[in-house]
Amino acid sequence: MILRFSKTHDASETVATTPSPYAPALPILAKQVDTARAQMEEAIVALSERFAQIVQRIDSTLTASQSSKQDGDLAAILSTGKADLVAVIGALKEIHEARNTLADEIRGLAEHTEDLKRMAADVEMIAFQTNMLSLNAAIEAAHAGDAGKGFAVVAHEVRSLSRASRETGKRIAETVNSITHTLTSIARTNESVAVRETQAVRDSESRIHEVLDRFTNISGQLANSAEELRADSALIQGEIGQSLVHLQFQDRVGQILGHVSSTLQELPPLMERTATEACAAQFLETMARTYTTSEQHRNHQAAADVSPAPSQAVTFF
Amino acid sequence: MEIWFVAKKILIVDDSASVRQVAGIALRGAGYEVVEGVNGQDALAKLDGSKIHLIISDVNMPVMDGISFLKAVKANPAYKFTPVIMLTTESGEDKKAQGRAAGARAWIVKPFIPQTMLEAVSKLVLA
Numbered sequence: 001m002i003l004r005f006s007k008t009h010d011a012s013e014t015v016a017t018t019p020s021p022y023a024p025a026l027p028i029l030a031k032q033v034d035t036a037r038a039q040m041e042e043a044i045v046a047l048s049e050r051f052a053q054i055v056q057r058i059d060s061t062l063t064a065s066q067s068s069k070q071d072g073d074l075a076a077i078l079s080t081g082k083a084d085l086v087a088v089i090g091a092l093k094e095i096h097e098a099r100n101t102l103a104d105e106i107r108g109l110a111e112h113t114e115d116l117k118r119m120a121a122d123v124e125m126i127a128f129q130t131n132m133l134s135l136n137a138a139i140e141a142a143h144a145g146d147a148g149k150g151f152a153v154v155a156h157e158v159r160s161l162s163r164a165s166r167e168t169g170k171r172i173a174e175t176v177n178s179i180t181h182t183l184t185s186i187a188r189t190n191e192s193v194a195v196r197e198t199q200a201v202r203d204s205e206s207r208i209h210e211v212l213d214r215f216t217n218i219s220g221q222l223a224n225s226a227e228e229l230r231a232d233s234a235l236i237q238g239e240i241g242q243s244l245v246h247l248q249f250q251d252r253v254g255q256i257l258g259h260v261s262s263t264l265q266e267l268p269p270l271m272e273r274t275a276t277e278a279c280a281a282q283f284l285e286t287m288a289r290t291y292t293t294s295e296q297h298r299n300h301q302a303a304a305d306v307s308p309a310p311s312q313a314v315t316f317f
Numbered sequence: 318m319e320i321w322f323v324a325k326k327i328l329i330v331d332d333s334a335s336v337r338q339v340a341g342i343a344l345r346g347a348g349y350e351v352v353e354g355v356n357g358q359d360a361l362a363k364l365d366g367s368k369i370h371l372i373i374s375d376v377n378m379p380v381m382d383g384i385s386f387l388k389a390v391k392a393n394p395a396y397k398f399t400p401v402i403m404l405t406t407e408s409g410e411d412k413k414a415q416g417r418a419a420g421a422r423a424w425i426v427k428p429f430i431p432q433t434m435l436e437a438v439s440k441l442v443l444a
Contacts, residue, residue, distance in 0.1 A: 045334040052338045059346065241431065244339045248428040251333035252406050255377060292377045293406040314437045315424040317417040 023268040030264035037257040044250035051240050051247075058233045058240075065230060074219045078212070085208045092201045099197065103190045106183055113180040120176055123169035130162035245310060255292045263287060324350040325370040325442055330360040330386060331404070332378040336427065340373060340404070343431030344438070357381025361389055369399055371442045373434070376405035376412065384415055391420040400441040404429060 137155035141148035270283065288300050327349045331337050341351045352369070354360030358381040360374070372390060376383035383403060390396050400422040405412075408426045416424055423437050 041334075045338075048335040048338040052342055055342055055346075241342065244335070244342060245428060245430060247335045248333075248339060250335045251331075251427060254333065255406055294408050297409075310428045310430045313426075314433060315413060316437075316440075317422055317424070 020271045023271045026264045026267045026271075030261045033257050033261040033264065037254055037261065040257075041250060041254055044247055048244060048247050051244050055237055055240050055244075058237045062230060062233050062237075065226060074222065078215055078219055081215070082212055085212065089201070089205050089208060092204065096194070096197055096201055099190065099194055103187060103194060106187045106190065110180060110183045110187065113176050113183065116176040117173060117180075120169050120173035123172060124166055127162045127166035127169055130165065131159055134159035134162055248310075252293050252295070256296060259290065259292070259296065324348055326350045326352060326368060327438065327442075328352045328354060328360060328363060328369050328372045329374075330354040330357065330372065330378070330383065331375040332356055333375070336375070336404070339431060340434060343435055347435050347438075349438070357383060357386030357389070360386055364390070364393060364396055366395055369396060371438055372396075372399055372401045373404050373438070374401060376403055376407050376416070384419055387416065387419040387421055402434075402437055402441065404434070 134155045137158065138152055141152035141155055144151065284300075288297065291297050291300065325348075327344055329337050329340050329344070329351060330353075331340070332355055337353050337355075341353065344351050349370075352363055354363050356378040357374075360372075361381070374383045374386055378386075381389075383405065387401055387403070390399065390401060401420065402423045402425060403416045403421045404425045404427060406427045407413075413424050422441050425434060425437060
């Protein structure tokens with residue numbers, strides 16, 4: 001801002017005089033003020049840019065964390081995982097039930113072998129009685145003499161058959177014994193496997209529940225810490241926003257210093273002339289007219305300097 | 318944030334970078350697109366015929382001041398009806414009267430609270 005005070009004066013009002021020996025100090029002072037102003041502006045701009053970047057970064061982080069809906073995804077994955085694992089436990093239990101049914105059937109089969117044993121004994125008994133019968137028939141055939149010879153042959157064959165039947169009965173009993181032994185062994189093995197299986201299913205179930213509980217806890221903690229992070233970020237963003245409001249002082253101070261610098265630069269040519277009172281008054285009036293802040297006006301009127309509070313009111317036209 | 322509409326565009330004219338930053342952060346945070354100009358002349362060059370929904374301008378700026386810029390905006394048929402808010406350290410009634418006469422719709426004195434500015438913007442921004 002250049003004030004051009006010299007243009008506002010009529011040449012007839014001023015008289016050329018010898019330059020003031022202090023006059024050269026004024027442009028130097030003006031330069032010092034300009035340097036201070038430039039340095040302050042540079043620093044504040046750099047600072048506000050940094051702040052703006054921080055705010056932007058926090059903002060994009062917040063936006064990303066909100067839009068990704070990670071918490072919701074995690075909860076959904078956990079819920080699906082829970083359902084899948086419960087289904088696995090269900091399948092294991094079904095297999096276990098099937099094994100129990102099999103064990104019952106094997107036990108039922110073992111019971112049938114008792115009947116088979118009895119039937120084998122019956123066969124032996126029948127064979128014994130048939131043998132007795134064939135002996136009697138042979139005796140009766142001998143009593144009949146030559147007429148009984150053919151009958152004696154039949155009795156002999158019946159006796160052979162009864163012996164064979166007895167052998168068959170014995171083999172049946174032996175086989176049934178062997179089957180019973182095998183079935184008992186299968187049943188015993190099955191029972192011990194079933195016990196181990198029951199324990200394994202129970203262990204798996206409790207471990208799965210433990211893992212799920214742990215995941216639920218961790219996901220809860222994650223959600224909480226994400227929420228805390230979001231709250232903290234919003235707080236920091238607000239604080240930085242407030243700091244940026246305070247940095248606006250640079251604009252006001254810059255304008256005041258700019259005005260001081262322009263005025264200082266205008267003074268040396270004026271000091272080379274002898275000014276009239278009217279001319280000096282006009283200088284002050286022009287200076288006051290070019291103020292841009294309320295502080296400058298108050299200082300001009302020697303009023304107490306008070307920093308302006310942030311403006312809350314808007315004047316609508 | 319998902320954007321379902323085209324963001325409204327706001328031109329900020331101020332020679333102070335810190336003021337442009339504060340206003341820019343507040344406006345971008347509220348979902349506006351922001352274009353910046355460092356003085357009246359620079360800002361006029363940004364008025365290329367594309368839609369600007371609102372202009373926020375400083376008054377005291379080098380090269381071209383805010384009142385001259387405001388007059389130039391109002392003389393441009395494409396931006397004649399674009400609302401302009403003056404954002405300045407000036408609080409004198411005579412300056413405000415100049416702004417009003419040149420066609421400004423509102424006057425906010427610096428330092429300003431971003432929320433105050435946003436309220437004025439949302440009230441004046443054209444649909």
